[in-house]
Amino acid sequence: MITLSGVHKAFGANQVLRGIDLTIPANESMVIIGGSGTGKSVLLKCILGLVHPDAGTITVAGEDVELASREAFLARFGMLFQGGALFDSLPVWQNVAFRLLRGATKRAAAEARAIAIEKLRRVGLKPDVADLYPAELSGGMQKRVGLARAIAAEPQIIFFDEPTTGLDPIMSGVINELIREIVVEMGATAMTITHDMTSVRAIADRVAMIHGGKVRWTGPVAEMDETTDPYVQQFIHGRADGPIESVR
Amino acid sequence: MNLAAPLARLGRSVLTTLAATGRLGMFAGDTLGHLIRPPFYLREFMHACLQIGWLSLPVVGLTALFTGAALALQIYAGGARFSAEAVVPSIVAIGMVRELGPVLGGLMVAARVASSIAAEIGTMKVTEQIDALVTLSTHPMKYLTVPRVLAATLTMPLLVAVGDTIGIMGGWLVGVHRLDFNSATYIKTTWDFLEFWDVGSGLVKGAAFGFIVAVMGCYHGMNSARGAQGVGRATKSAVVAASVLILAANYLLTEVFFSA
Ligand SMILES: Nc1ncnc2c1ncn2[C@@H]1O[C@H](COP(=O)(O)OP(=O)(O)OP(=O)(O)O)[C@@H](O)[C@H]1O
Numbered sequence: 261m262i263t264l265s266g267v268h269k270a271f272g273a274n275q276v277l278r279g280i281d282l283t284i285p286a287n288e289s290m291v292i293i294g295g296s297g298t299g300k301s302v303l304l305k306c307i308l309g310l311v312h313p314d315a316g317t318i319t320v321a322g323e324d325v326e327l328a329s330r331e332a333f334l335a336r337f338g339m340l341f342q343g344g345a346l347f348d349s350l351p352v353w354q355n356v357a358f359r360l361l362r363g364a365t366k367r368a369a370a371e372a373r374a375i376a377i378e379k380l381r382r383v384g385l386k387p388d389v390a391d392l393y394p395a396e397l398s399g400g401m402q403k404r405v406g407l408a409r410a411i412a413a414e415p416q417i418i419f420f421d422e423p424t425t426g427l428d429p430i431m432s433g434v435i436n437e438l439i440r441e442i443v444v445e446m447g448a449t450a451m452t453i454t455h456d457m458t459s460v461r462a463i464a465d466r467v468a469m470i471h472g473g474k475v476r477w478t479g480p481v482a483e484m485d486e487t488t489d490p491y492v493q494q495f496i497h498g499r500a501d502g503p504i505e506s507v508r
Numbered sequence: 509m510n511l512a513a514p515l516a517r518l519g520r521s522v523l524t525t526l527a528a529t530g531r532l533g534m535f536a537g538d539t540l541g542h543l544i545r546p547p548f549y550l551r552e553f554m555h556a557c558l559q560i561g562w563l564s565l566p567v568v569g570l571t572a573l574f575t576g577a578a579l580a581l582q583i584y585a586g587g588a589r590f591s592a593e594a595v596v597p598s599i600v601a602i603g604m605v606r607e608l609g610p611v612l613g614g615l616m617v618a619a620r621v622a623s624s625i626a627a628e629i630g631t632m633k634v635t636e637q638i639d640a641l642v643t644l645s646t647h648p649m650k651y652l653t654v655p656r657v658l659a660a661t662l663t664m665p666l667l668v669a670v671g672d673t674i675g676i677m678g679g680w681l682v683g684v685h686r687l688d689f690n691s692a693t694y695i696k697t698t699w700d701f702l703e704f705w706d707v708g709s710g711l712v713k714g715a716a717f718g719f720i721v722a723v724m725g726c727y728h729g730m731n732s733a734r735g736a737q738g739v740g741r742a743t744k745s746a747v748v749a750a751s752v753l754i755l756a757a758n759y760l761l762t763e764v765f766f767s768a
């Protein structure tokens with residue numbers, strides 16, 4: 261279980277998070293929605309300890325993120341970055357198998373490669389891409405390699421920052437199904453940021469909407485359509501007029 | 509109020525400089541701390557040796573060759589003023605191994621290596637690759653900084669040794685072909701004149717300059733601001749800082765080694 265309480269974060273004069281309170285139950289899939297630039301990516305980085313909040317506390321399974329020993333703490337996590345963040349000095353398969361090639365989870369190179377190719381298949385990539393370099397891939401392919409890397413060591417907690425942006429509708433369907441499978445079959449806790457309402461409905465157990473640096477609404481996905489909150493209604497139906505300003 | 513303004517500005521820049529020096533010192537200390545604690549990334553280290561040491565050979569060699577050659581001409585012309593042309597081999601040798609070999613080698617490596625390290629690590633920083641490393645339980649200092657700093661510190665003395673040899677050869681080429689020295693005498697004079705510490709001090713300087721180059725590249729890369737401009741600025745700062753520090757360190761080391 262991940263709990264955030266009163267999390268604040270500002271970059272200079274830019275107040276991004278203004279008191280986030282949110283609980284993500286274990287073994288569930290939480291989807292974060294919200295306008296562009298509202299601090300969704302920053303929120304994930306706070307939980308991972310990559311960005312340090314100005315105030316508030318974040319605990320993962322009862323352990324304070326700021327006090328935890330980094331290595332053991334991060335061993336439980338997988339993260340897909342919004343921009344992919346692949347290591348461009350390494351071929352694709354070594355990117356995917358990065359964790360399997362060093363540290364506590366080290367395997368033989370042949371075994372790590374086999375696992376990498378299997379994970380690539382799960383994100384819809386052929387074995388031939390294994391030996392290419394990230395710069396030789398299209399944007400959507402890079403995204404999927406990033407996804408394969410995030411799930412390669414079968415972490416307990418996985419964060420996906422916009423897993424389906426830049427993918428065609430069929431591939432989006434494949435990825436949505438994969439994320440769902442990881443939660444249901446592997447019992448992982450997942451936190452996904454997405455702007456794609458189809459993905460939200462396919463992936464989510466619960467949904468949280470961030471607006472103005474706070475959690476505007478959170479609840480089970482089934483209640484999302486019924487809520488009378490005008491912000492949520494405007495967002496999920498993509499209307500230009502409503503309480504959310506279109507220039508932010 | 510108006511009188512105090514320039515003072516305040518001066519104070520501010522002094523404070524910024526002190527803070528930057530402190531951060532840099534901590535970064536260097538941190539690097540040394542990680543150097544002695546596992547895990548070690550051997551592949552990264554070998555790769556860094558290749559990039560920093562082996563691939564710098566041509567530029568260091570060419571620099572030394574032309575410097576040695578020009579030095580021979582200058583010393584010959586200067587020596588001729590008091591009929592001391594015979595000092596050419598000894599002065600070329602001592603000038604190369606004590607000063608010009610390490611300093612010019614260091615500056616060329618600063619241009620080639622500090623820039624590429626800063627640009628590479630800076631790009632990794634702005635494309636979130638450093639964050640990705642952290643989430644994959646890999647310490648960026650151990651994986652990126654330590655192999656590069658170690659490789660530069662260990663290969664730079666070898667580069668200086670090669671540069672010294674080629675520089676002396678440059679002097680010899682000019683001496684024999686342009687200034688009518690006897691080849692065997694030139695080589696014998698050089699060999700007899702040089703003492704162990706002349707060469708050794710240059711190699712120690714080389715190690716220090718290698719450390720400076722890699723630490724500057726890594727520090728500025730890791731602290732790169734966002735975007736392409738940020739990486740550009742980081743690269744420029746790395747080369748400028750490494751070059752100035754090499755020259756300053758050279759003076760200090762020369763004081764320590766040779767002032768009676
Ligand atoms: N390292 C940083 N330094 C300064 N400002 C930052 C930094 N990271 C994020 N920000 C700022 O924080 C705000 C939120 O950024 P964030 O990336 O979290 O948005 P987001 O909700 O993920 O948006 P999108 O949906 O477009 O990805 C933005 O205004 C951004 O400029």
Ligand SMILES: [Mg+2]
Binds near residue numbers: 342
């Ligand atoms: Mg984002």
